[in-house]
Amino acid sequence: MAGFDKRVFTYQEALEGLTDNMTVIAGGFGLCGIPENLIDEVRSMGVHGLTVISNNCGVDDFGLGLLLKDHQIAKIIASYVGENAEFERQVLAGEIEVELTPQGTLAEKIRAGGAGIPAFYTATGYGTPVGEDKETREFGGRRHILEESITGDFALIKAWKADWFGNLVFRHTAQNFNPAAATACRTTVVEVEEIVEPGELDPNQIHTPGIYVDRLIQGNFEKRIEQITVRAA
């Protein structure tokens, strides 16, 4: 069974082998479900020249925004990058490369990458700047563009619970890009709120099977909220 025990006990171990110029796919939507401690560790490691794929790029002082300060990110592929002043400054100064990608296309690029499909056609983005210089083809009387899949070196994932085998369960909308990202990289590192004994998770309820997971670590999370909106009790 030790062969399937994915647990590691330090964040250094969790990200061992992550080096300059690698491609990293991070889960999360806004600040929800982001691998906050793994990102922190990437900052501590001081690796540079990273290509980061993530739906968003955090905020100035939290999440992927932390990696902007020391220019650790050379290129980011994302669907929406507002909410971040330093990011905006680097874009306008030409210090960071940005590839804006429609959110559904981004999800599908990662999914397809993880499933061994190198490219796919989609109507999304046809006739827009996203479709420029891409192959097109007609299906069912409608034009589509060819989008290439994404794979990476390291996936940084946040899940709710896992067992030693790396079977993962996500919680609420913190799921988002995490399950797809977990499938698309050579090394998948997952941080969770709780690691349970084998057998405790119901196999019917697993979101991400352990086959995709290489390293697993239990962390403590701040879980910052971007926009608190409430109704009267």
Place this chain on the structure above:
Amino acid sequence: MTLSRDQMAQRVAQELQDGFYVNLGIGIPTLVANFIPEGMDVMLQSENGLLGMGAFPTKDEIDADMINAGKQTVTARVGASIFSSVESFAMIRGGHVDLTVLGAFEVDIHGNIASWMIPGKMVKGMGGAMDLVAGAANIIVTMTHTSREGESKLLTECTLPLTGQGCIKRVLTDLAYLEIENGAFVLKERAPGVSVEEIKEKTSGKLICPDFVPEMEF
């Protein structure tokens, strides 16, 4: 009188049907949720992975793991489901969402829409808008009829980079409800007290006005 934001939302809500799955964009579209007709059940889709978005939480219910696509804290209603971004966009791109309501900078007579980018300004990204306009058969665009500078936003040809090509058939502005047919805007309804003349004057793209254009009813 031009329609208020709430009146625009109220008019859009008249297009809802019992049992519809609906995606509402940020801004005026979000307000549509406040005008769902009595006795009608509609399920709201939030593209970060929630079908069946409920009310905002009370202070005690706030949960960092529970947000909508606008990154606001929300709750899930009875009958809701939660899933991944991949699943969420399969719903959207696969044409399973019954109605999409979103804002725009410009719409033209070919059904093109520009809503995500103003060259020369900081570009924040298209988020899910390109997937939504490409994937949905039933889309309503809500926007003001003219820009702050008084320029028409209903054009012969969009001037800004597109979000989608040939995908818009229905537009609700603060002055009128229009449909796009065969390369023209067709004036279907006007806001109460707004004249056909005013709408003609403020519509830059080809406009077809039937002999009788009813006022909207609320």
